[in-house]
Amino acid sequence: MTFIPSEIAVEARNIVKRFDGDVAVDGIDLSIPRGSIFGILGPNGAGKTTTLRMLLGIIDPDEGERFLLGSPDPISRAHKVGYLPEERGLYQSMKAFDAIAFMGALRGLPLALGRERGRQMMENHGLGDAADKQIRQLSKGMAQTVQLLGTIVHEPDLIILDEPFSGLDALNQGKLERLIRAQADKGVTVIFSTHVIAHAERLCEEIAIVAHGKIPFMGKVSTARDRLRPQVHLETRNLDGPWRSAIPADCQPLGHNWHFALPESGVEPLLRALIEGDAGIQSLSIERPGLHDAFVSIAGEAVAKKMEEDAAQDQAAEAA
């Protein structure tokens, strides 16, 4: 019998999924602690959705094991899980509050209670007037909100959101971020996939980077960023002098500006050398690398570029 520590919400061990001989997920390991906001970061086609579907029990892995809230049978934990798929959908003829109640009922919430909560939640989100409207009568944004409320109406312990920001305008993205934080504040584990680094950087404590069906990095956001040295941006009055020995030899100035990784010896020896060597410091800043830089260094330029293209496509679709 496999032991899964109670502080782990989701565990995957070497899970593999093939479709028609093509490997979609290639031996992924995941361990997601309870109560955290966890981001799965990668471009479209990297294997994020397939991984989430396997974790949820929608499809079974060809190899490996997965545990959802301690169980190898994810569907048996469905009443404690909320799931928002990438492809949003609701029954068009259902009334909005009924759609929320139905999604709760699927996961074991009594229908009457679901209806009551559905109305209340819509009221709280400023959609009280739309509660009795059919889904087909709602705007796209309102329908997405209804589906999101349906995902959490049964007060789950774990929420899994597949590309939740995709298709949302900036206002609704902000609302969603606040909702995710509010759920995490209540102790709920939130896992979401995204191809927008900024969302992961703002929300997540931990991330997994997915590329080509594998996970080249999993851990804290700060750990990913710490893999790169801080970047020094320096402007000097002089272009030469004894202080040059403190700057990496391959660093060339752009006018009077220098950009280089902070030497391993740290800030103090660098500052001392610049001052004592009469560099004539005009400005100096030391920047910690962002998650984007870390992503590029971990997943590679090509994957990062693909992800930027996906994000741009999303924006174009939203604008359209």
Add this chain to the structure above:
Amino acid sequence: MRETIRASFVIARRDFTAIIFSKSFFIFLAGPLFPLIIAIAAGGLGKQVNQDIDRPIIGVALNANETAAIVAAREKLVANLGKNGVPELLQLNGVDPDDPDIASQLDKAVRPLTAILSGSLENPRLTGSEQDVRRWQGRMALLSETALSRPEPVEVEAQVVASTGSATKRNRLATAQGGQIILILLTMILAGMVLSNLVEEKTNKIIEILAAAIPMDAIFLGKLFAMLGMAIVGITVWATLGFVGLSLVSSGMPNLPPPAVGWPLFCVLMILYFSMAYLLLGSLFLGIGAMAATVREVQTLSMPVTMGQLLVFFLAAYSVTKLGEPVEWAAVLIPFSSPFAMIARAAQMDNLWQHGVALIWQAMFTLIIIRFSVMLFRRNVMKSGNSGAKKGFLARLRS
């Protein structure tokens, strides 16, 4: 199991209310107009079965010489009138031609007799039900005249009895045929609707929410039972309207020939076998329909599926007169034709245990089909990034 039943109920409730409270349900209720037309068109099949049912056999209780003469006379007449024009004759050995209790021989013969010709060729007597005697009196006179080789007419005395084994058998066959046709028509118009039942979830992209929340078996079961519930509501409405209509145009319900198991049990079995026929064909259609990605694909599939249904129905209809023969056993054992064959048995045979076995057999196959459909659906349709949906129907089946 408990969770599957609970989840099935959630799905069934949603589907049932969505259908019942839709405007299109009223159009559905107008549906019996179509089966009426089909029933008229299906008269050809009924006629064939009627010919099988209506194979009259006249027992002959004459002395040896006269028996030989009437058999020879029949051969002559068959050559002129054809087989259907002259009833088959069965010689009743050891029966006194003047037996006053000749009617008792009607149910004793090795084959069910329509009537018995006794007495002599000069003064023949035909014993049977009023309807049969009236029908065959003229032919028996012609046979006697031919056997005697004389032009003077022979008068056949009529001896009418209240009921005969042959009449009972024929009545039960009529009930079997009627029950089977009702079952076939109801299944045909209702089970096909299940074919498109998962398309709404797939086109509205709800299927993933359902698949992540409840066992896939529960989705299939819930949908099947919702449609069954809707079908039963429809049948109840139609039956009530039919009853009211009959009451208005006539003095009440027609005096239908009773089935072997009796009317109350026959009605219960009709409901049970309809449910099983519906669940069996419905689970198959749901599985096939689940593999289709678009409404167009479902429309394309509906024709071969309807033809498949017809094959099953023809097998069951053909076997109704072949009780106990291999073809009838095949219809009983093949799960899809089993409910139709069994309702025909209920009309003709009074032993009940066979219905219990048949219902278990049919229920077992329903579950097997659902499991198999779910397995195919999970393997071929629930793929990431719509890769499953982008493939053609056959490619999805093959993969």
